[in-house]
Amino acid sequence: MASPDLVLDKDGVRLTVDDAVATVTLTNPDKRNAQSPALWRALASAGQELPGTVRVVVLRGEGKSFSAGLDRQAFTPEGFDGEPSFIDLARGSDAELDEVIAEYQSAFTWWRRNDIVSIAAVQGHAIGAGFQLALACDLRVVADDVQFAMRETSLGLVPDLTGTHPLVSLVGYARALEICATGRFVGAEESERIGLANLAVPGSELDAAVRDLAAALLAAPRDAVIETKALLRGASGRSYEEQRVAERGAQARRLRDLAGLAD
Structure with missing residues (x-):
């Protein structure tokens, strides 16, 4: 069996590609x-460098934790080497601050592209930015030791890395507010029960469960999956009648394609 192709490996992110499946791995387990x-x-770059042959993207973290969230060094006066500290950012204009946060968000936005299906394989801690990164994916498979938590509000901040929209979509407004405002942990059983996780498995079975799910996703024709994903993603923003129209248009395209009549 050939080894996956290494596409990117920098700043704690590794992207490998094995035919139609890409794997994005967070590679700093010593800092969770x-x-x-x-x-x-680096995560944004991974999305930009994804080959067009990829249909499924798996996101995982090395070690015992998926991601324990933002490195607390960000909150020190020194910040990170070569980066403005968050304190320095706060001193900038509204436009400057908005631009910087938008750049940060770009690491979290490409996972729901219609041409791929993304799966977060989550074990251990997925806190704050880690929780939001898992939420950025289409699907989540979790190990039985998973601990989701949204701690931003407890720190006087808000979740700003695109996590609020999928969280509300998955669990509803009231549950999302309670999870964010209290900062409490959500474990594997609850995450599956309330819709945060598609599947919860023993930690030893996490990789196998993700492989099985990826294989099932690849079994359907690619264009049918793309059209279906686009329909489902847009459903919440359409009325019932608008969704009916969208379904008809998508099906017409599929029928013409299958009949060899597509433009």
């Missing part, structure tokens, strides 16, 4: 895969 601006830029 804590996140930094450099890591976010």
Whole structure:
């Protein structure tokens, strides 16, 4: 069996590609895969460098934790080497601060592209930015030791790395507010029960469960999956009648393609 192709390996992020499946791995287990601006830029680069042949992207973290969230060094006056500290950022103009946060968010936005299906394989801690990174993916498979928590509010901040929209979509407004405002941990059983996780398995079975799910996703024709994903992603923003129209248009494209009549 050939080894996966290494596409990117920098700043705590490794991207490998094995035919139609890409794997993005957080590679700093000694710090529980804590996140930094450099890591976010590397994650954004991974999305940009993803080959067009990839259909499924698996996101995982090395070690005992998926990601324990933002590296606390960000909150020190010194910040990270070569980076403005968060204190320095706060002194900037509204436009400057908005631009910087938007750049950080770009690491979290590409996982829901219609041409791929992303799966977060989550074990141990997934806190704050780690929780939001798992939420950035389409699907989540969790180990039985998983601990989700949104701690930003407890620190006087808000979740700003694109996690609020999928969290509300998955668990509803009231549950999302309670999880964020209290900062409490959500374990494997609860995460599966309330819809945060698609599947919870023993830690020793996590990789196998993700491989099985990836294989099942690859079994369907790619264009049908792309059209279906686009329909489902847009459903919440459409009325019932608008969704009916969208379904008809998507099906017409599929039928013409299958009949060899596509433009």
